[in-house]
Amino acid sequence: MLKTDKLEYNIEKIRGDFPILHRQVHNKPFVYFDNAATTHKPLEVIERMDRVYRETNSNIHRGVHYLSDVTTREFESARETVRGFINARNDHEIIFTSGTTAGINLAAFSFGERYVGENDEIVVSALEHHANIVPWQMLCERKRAKLRVIPMDDHGELDIEEYKEMLNDRTRLVAVTHVANSIGTVNPVKKITGIAHEHGIPVLIDGAQAVQHGSVDVQDLDADMYVFSGHKMYGPTGIGVFYGKENILEEIPPYQTGGEMVDQVTFEKTTFNQLPLKFEAGTPNYTGAIGLAAAIDYLVETGLDKIAAHEKDLLDYAAGRFAQIDGLKVFGAAREKISVISFVLEDIHPYDAGMVIDKFGIAVRTGTHCAQPVMDRFGIRGTIRASMAMYNTREEVDRLCEAIGKVKEMFG
Amino acid sequence: MLKTDKLEYNIEKIRGDFPILHRQVHNKPFVYFDNAATTHKPLEVIERMDRVYRETNSNIHRGVHYLSDVTTREFESARETVRGFINARNDHEIIFTSGTTAGINLAAFSFGERYVGENDEIVVSALEHHANIVPWQMLCERKRAKLRVIPMDDHGELDIEEYKEMLNDRTRLVAVTHVANSIGTVNPVKKITGIAHEHGIPVLIDGAQAVQHGSVDVQDLDADMYVFSGHKMYGPTGIGVFYGKENILEEIPPYQTGGEMVDQVTFEKTTFNQLPLKFEAGTPNYTGAIGLAAAIDYLVETGLDKIAAHEKDLLDYAAGRFAQIDGLKVFGAAREKISVISFVLEDIHPYDAGMVIDKFGIAVRTGTHCAQPVMDRFGIRGTIRASMAMYNTREEVDRLCEAIGKVKEMFG
């Protein structure tokens, strides 16, 4: 156990670590509730990347010179940090990508080329972000395969019985989100994976909204593939992770090709390098990977359990306050739910609401949240979404409620 | 004309802008001649990205809140900066990618899906980096198309007559590098494009080694597609540019799919967004794009012509000094050549040489430089490559010569 585990969750210290939280917006103290879109960065991350550029920058792997070696080591050590973070078995199962979307596209292409043919089926859920729908649709179109969708109920929970019915000997892959970005449902991914495995079907989990809110253990989940983004977990933009079990990564063909990931190149034939290089074509975003490792260090030092507890308290508090607001309707009432409240105000367009809330210096997101099918399911065109992070406070929730009051006053 | 054009090239000021140049390596002042692998970053770039994370960070496009708007504007203004830099006709012809390799893979997939079929031909040159070979090989394998290679002569110049012969009514695309990273040849890309266009064949140019060394005008070159990386032009890692003419971008299908690049998503059907979003799936590396724009501003302010003149002086000086070293053989003697000297020392393995040169605090690269076919063409297994940038000096060339002297003494 970490030594900090015994300390209180020091919210003031944590807020002090994030420079941007101390600015003003529209002459009001800034309140940021758009964390599901992207999170802010602690000083550790900002300064770590700054240091790369000022002191050690060099391209990695093939250089014999000193700084190339230093940067290679830091990049590979970032890989080891990620491995430890999600408890993967091997470093070479960690592939750096530019983000979740890139990771899912990698999977859809490489896994698809190897395993998916005509009339085969891919299963996704009704709770997916577009990033975990469209690449599979494109694959199905290319291969004439079928996309099947696990339905959800009115609470925003997936129907596991339906899911069981859906699996058959044409099912090649199940791709589900760990946490739904639109309404916060935490899916029972371990159960979902277990059921798929009974049929020998591999599972990809979209962890974009999960890794920043609690510990994830890919071996415990027995996930075959797991993807996430750096920028949503307090790390930099332009970096993400694709985890794949070794046997899958060995089996599937590379996705992007180019320098570094090849072994031998002639115009007649090219052979590919070993894992993880096989999947990392071109110069990787090594600065981003090093920054991501700094973010992970920060999360681990703070303690993911403590973060989860703090965020749960915030969510409960916000739910309680929202329940008292007339005409406010929350979408998503799953028993397991994380950090996101998606709501509408009766007869008020989310866009109108968002524009007024913004004037209070408060950032929320409005619209479909790249999850149009979820909106369709609820028969709405969009919501106002407040998504919380480790640095948010109850006072900020109060300020949001105040702004909502004003919205109602203006448009009610 | 820029006002700075009248000033001298102030190398001391320029070196002052790059913090890393002032460090020591192995207790010696650091000399960096590995610029073709990656370049260092001026303060403007480092501080610009730092500012994003400290002051304005937010995910772009779909937010109604203030900082989302600020970041969206900065991201789109970075796109406009890139457009101006390569003189593209429209902003929406500029697609942000994670680097050159990603850009070429985009082209190989999207152009390939639309235009390449069985027995069609793709033409590349003998001077390509692996990034501009392997994606086309993979495409050819998938589509049963053929890869043709423009040969080069002993000077490292492409054989334009052979190239003309090679084009036929099965040729779908010509993909050539603007500048060869391995030996510095500047290809006559305008001529190559003109010849292809006589046959109605589009041309993709790999500008990874060109944009940092002189002005590039995609309209003047009449390039159909042009790709480059931020990290090789004094910008950050994890960002690059894919330029495509509007009509091509409209015609070809998207590559990666996911959030932001879609218009409507249902499980039955997805329609795609307009350019450039159609090609920018997921959260783009907006910090990287803003950093890249800062790098471009820095290059433009310094003056690309002046940089080119400075680098030419360095190259000539180095060539002159190298000519006096017994047993040193330079590969690549093209009439048009940029910033790279690739050489071997008689009977000495490049790796041995590189290790000793490193001890002098000097960074050079050794090996095949991701251009194995170039090495094969010359019948060698690798070279020592010194690649120069805007901040290098004649004194640094002298120090390299001194180190080479020591190498010869030790292994001779």
Add this chain to the structure above:
Amino acid sequence: MDMEKVQEEIVEEFGLFDDWMDKYNHLIELSRSLPVIDEKYKKPEFLIEGCQSRVWLNAAMEDGRVVYTADSDAVITKGIIALLIRVLSGRTPDEILENDLWFIDRIGLKENLSPTRSNGLISMIKQMKLYALAYKAKNQKTGRNGESG
């Protein structure tokens, strides 16, 4: 009143309000004055792309002048279109095409009213001008204003 005058009037109106809440309230007020599009035109063909809220726009030619009707599901957006219509509706195609909408910047519509989706605003104006252009072309074809295509 010519277009310049109307724009000046709007700038003056907005100048009365110190803070943004008041400006928003004014837009909400204005939204009620929007000449509402006929229900039968509330179809995808009349929807403007690039807006976070849905905007439908139609135009008709009356006595050589373009008359716009519109609607939106968001109130503030409606207020904005009402402003655009106040300036542009009932003008000749040439007036619409040649005049600059400088009032937008002056009342801070672009920067302050619709933070991210000034895209939406641009799309609306573009669509309004497209209608004007279409009617102008039609007029020219039928020879009504004497110029040749």
Add this chain to the structure above:
Amino acid sequence: MDMEKVQEEIVEEFGLFDDWMDKYNHLIELSRSLPVIDEKYKKPEFLIEGCQSRVWLNAAMEDGRVVYTADSDAVITKGIIALLIRVLSGRTPDEILENDLWFIDRIGLKENLSPTRSNGLISMIKQMKLYALAYKAKNQKTGRNGESG
């Protein structure tokens, strides 16, 4: 001399040199002592992956001991293999598999000699141990050292 002793000896030897040029010169010297692999083994099957320079390695069993021969096209690499062979060659498989090569860190081979490609060094050691493992398995099969598999 046992493996510990040989490693101590090497550390002492390298301790004599203050600067890296001298250490390199010593490696160049050592490269000449490398027991060179037979030309017929200079084939892809004997090539070690992960090295910037090419390294060929072979092993034979003589009286229960593994004897290595090798070559490389780079001199410093040859010197490094010569060191590895000095420590490991002529030992029993068990000795090779059980003993730690601590001398590498002590003379700074990993950090300082081959800056990036300590990968190559790791591959070499791995390959040498693999040979030992293979011979051990073979011995066990033929029952020569009494243990069962």
